[in-house]
Amino acid sequence: MANDHSADHSAVHDHDEIRVRGARVNNLKGIDVDIPKKALSVFTGLSGSGKSSLVFGTIAAESRRLIDETYSTFIQGFMPSLPRPEVDHLENLTAAIVVDQERMGANVRSTVGTATDANSYLRLLFSRLSEPHVGASFAFSFNTPEGMCPACEGVGTVSVLDRSVYLDMEKSLAEGAISAPGFNVGDWHWTAYEATPKLDVNKKLKDYDDEEWEWFLHGGPVKEKRGGSNQTYLGVEKKLRQLFLDRDTPPKQKHILDFVDRVSTRETCAECGGTRLAEAPRTATVRGKTIGELADMQIDELLEWVGGIDDPSVAPAARALKDMLSSMVNVGLGYLSLSRAAGTLSGGEAQRVKMVKHLGSA
Ligand SMILES: [Zn+2]
Structure with missing residues (x-):
């Protein structure tokens, strides 16, 4: 902050902080707090002292409720109705992105690659460069009828x-x-x-x-x-x-x-060997690798492979994929693979995957 421009720090603008007045969610006893924006704030305290009640139960909950209110009454009828958190006053709230340690959904179709969108970039690369040419990028998705293995319906395992x-x-x-x-x-x-x-x-x-x-x-x-x-x-x-x-x-x-x-x-699945893909997308290659082999690679190795793609027709997708994979390596997840089922990640791993997803988002 030493090089901060010469603004008078005592004259904090109204919108520069989130103001919480009289928060009483769970055991909070009428807490007042101002949280600066564009800065990293840390809440510490004994277990049970109300950190989560303030951050998730009050601030994030109200943000979510306000966003839900922007939908039409008809749509809201299908959404869980969230009560307004017990707080006297909340000011200058912006959209909250929650990056918690909740495990990721147990949906068998969700993998590290689908959760981070890395798979969509890979599919784009394959739709343009694969030998032989298979088709548009949805033909490489195990979540579409065109791309999924017919034997296991894109799950990769059979009972x-x-x-x-x-x-x-x-x-x-x-x-x-x-x-x-x-x-x-x-x-x-x-x-x-x-x-x-x-x-x-x-x-x-x-x-x-x-x-x-x-x-x-x-x-x-x-x-x-x-x-x-x-x-x-x-x-x-x-x-x-x-x-x-x-x-x-x-x-x-x-x-x-x-x-x-x-x-x-x-x-x-004996048909697709667990790759979840139908035969054509399963066997087509780019730079000598099938999309399944790439998904099984460690993310740090995959990053190297992407670095070797110099075809200008896919430059934006290759760039985006590289950024995404670098972020994964930077938060210490280079040992994971894109094919790893999201439901098997630990709480800490899931949290970092979510963080990468949101940091990469426009
Ligand atoms: Zn299969």
């Missing part, structure tokens, strides 16, 4: 069912060869296997020929008449997936959750 858990090869269907919720002898789901003309209900599973076995596991769906009613036949493995695994909302009953736990494990 595998352990047959030894739900099938007894020594038994026939009539003896209860299937053990899964709703598949006991006489249960509704079981009756589909009893009814299908392609299976002998008294034949032990170990005696099925290849055709019977395929029909039993993966056959259908096929509508079959049964008495007066129609029932749809679906192979038992497909049926279990449909009932218990491929649901938008996971089952809640404990015995079903236990069953899913015992019967299924997640394994790397």
Whole structure:
């Protein structure tokens, strides 16, 4: 501050500080505080003294509430309604960006690369320079139908069912060869296997020929008449997936959750090798590397690779990617890779990733 221009420091302009008067969120006892803008302020104190109540619970909360109020009443109807924090007066508030230590979402589609937008720059590079040419940049995204691996739908892992858990090869269907919720002898789901003309209900599973076995596991769906009613036949493995695994909302009953736990494990997708991408975007290369290999590289190594791109047609994207990766290295995250699932980052790592994202933002 020694070289600060000669302004009179006692005449602080009204807008140069955030003024908090009478903050009472949680245990705060009517705190008054002025926080200078364009400066780094640090709140310290004993655990439980109210640092978070003041910073997150009062200042950031009110900023968020004011931003929410700029939406139409109709839109606001779909947003959580936030109460005004308990404070007498808050002045000169600007938009708050919260960079906290909360873990990043457990969304399986979120990675370090998607969270920082580094992936969008990489995709742009590939859409212009890849050998062979694959297409526009969305064709390189595992979150679009064009780019995602069809086998794992862009997740990179698939659930595998352990047959030894739900099938007894020594038994026939009539003896209860299937053990899964709703598949006991006489249960509704079981009756589909009893009814299908392609299976002998008294034949032990170990005696099925290849055709019977395929029909039993993966056959259908096929509508079959049964008495007066129609029932749809679906192979038992497909049926279990449909009932218990491929649901938008996971089952809640404990015995079903236990069953899913015992019967299924997640394994790397054999089709895409975990890269989440369809074949064309998965195999195209730039400077000898596929987009998946780059995403798996350590960020400090990736930074070097980007440095070797000199094609003027992608200069702005290469520049932006370089800046982003340098920031990651500067905050000590050079050991991460873009493919790292965001949900597996520690609180401190997540905080630094968020910081880089916001610092790089226009
Ligand atoms: Zn896959």
